[in-house]
Amino acid sequence: MFCKHCGAQNNDNAKFCAVCGAKTEIGSSIGEVTNNTIAYNQESGNVESDKKQSKLGKIVNGIISFIAASYLLGSLVGLFEKSPIPFLVFIGIEFLLEIIKHKFPKIPEPLIFAVEIIILIICINSANAAGVVNSVKKGSPKNNPNVTYEEAFDNFFANAEWKSAGKDDEGNKLVKFTGNCTYFDEYSSAVVTFTVYDDTFTVSSMKMNGQELGEILTYAMIERVFDEYDQSY
Template sequence: MICKKCGNQIKEGAKFCNNCGYESSNMNQDNRQYNSNMNQQDQQQNQQQKKKTSKIIIGIIVTIAIIVGLSALASGGDYSSKVSSVKNGYFQAYSSDDGYPNVGDAFENYFDDTSWKAFTSDDDMEIVEFNGKFLYYDDETDCCLQFQTYEDGSFDIYAVEFNGIPQDKLTISTLLDDIMDEAQYMDRND
């Protein structure tokens, strides 16, 4: 034990400081009060540390959520640009010099209830998918047409289905001719 008055080391159980005579019972009471105050301060510091740790963890979770959200938006933006590159693109055999519109205008002209989306296939191909309705042998038919896209912005027709049934190359070629011929020289002010 240390004397509170002079700082001298006092033997345990001594009633008085052998250096200054300060009564050790006062020191024990002072030490108990000091220890009690220190315990309260330690508890407060621990609570503050826990709050700081909780805030840091929450901050990390929020940051991760923001990064994931931005990644989703960025990839959505990338998919959006892939759809735009197909819609604004032209088939090699149907150029604008010959009066043909871009793919998007031609398809929107030919089909009803159209929709476009992009995704990465299970085998890592970048696909832009078009869906629309049209009359096929006088029956309303759902058409799903997929374009495979490439990094240079080019694309090819990858697959076509009518009412969920895959179509052969001749049917696809005939459909494409019909779509583009109907759209050639169309009024683009609609």
């Protein structure tokens, strides 16, 4: 076998020319096969990796969707004292994320998963808070069981607003109501705080223009609120 570069004669099995050191036909063929094998292995590895990521993505998406759907269904049928609205919002966001994933396939799946989980946690917390507020709004005092706090308060106070107010020092959930009314012939701002226990709640405080009312005045004011509703309807 002769070298293509310098013309020197070499052994038939030589991979390199003994004179100039250039690759012979055998050496070039072996190099091409090796390079092709490496490229094929790398491509196969990438395909397998993509398959694993895709499978993992489907599993994670399935779990997240199942949790959201369970909470949504439970809220709608009354199994949970939660508002279904945050979960409807989550489903809308999930749909939007799917569009983003298809439009920008290079976005790492773990990043999408992290965003989905964070949003789901926020939605669950929002639903819990809304559920606590709703339990107070739909509740009624023992001496007036046919009228809810929401009906009486929204009728008596202007600019009525209900919201979750965190927890007290003992870990009980709090709901805060704010509104405006006439108090001793003066247009006043009212703040009523409810303390929510496992299966009941109480009016824990009431303020008028920032001044906290005592227990007697608080319950007298609450009674006035419900009496006015009864007179109106």
